[in-house]
Amino acid sequence: MNLKQVLYQISSQGIKIWAEGDQLKINAPKGALTAEIRDIISQNKTELLRLIQQKSHNFSAQSIP
Numbered sequence: 001m002n003l004k005q006v007l008y009q010i011s012s013q014g015i016k017i018w019a020e021g022d023q024l025k026i027n028a029p030k031g032a033l034t035a036e037i038r039d040i041i042s043q044n045k046t047e048l049l050r051l052i053q054q055k056s057h058n059f060s061a062q063s064i065p
Contacts, residue, residue: 003051006044013037019052 001009010017015028015037024045026033041048 003047019049
């Protein structure tokens with residue numbers, strides 16, 4: 001499963017994921033964070049963290065006038 005598929009699966013379940021420092025934070029509706037999705041997030045943690053931090057940095061840089 002590629003990273004886009006991982007993010008699609010996570011978001012399609014209503015799961016929100018963000019970075020705080022070097023940690024991933026997750027907010028999910030009750031029952032949405034299944035063992036399978038936890039495993040997928042765990043297996044892709046480094047890549048997800050890097051992508052989220054990169055998107056956050058790019059957004060902040062674009063917001064500066």
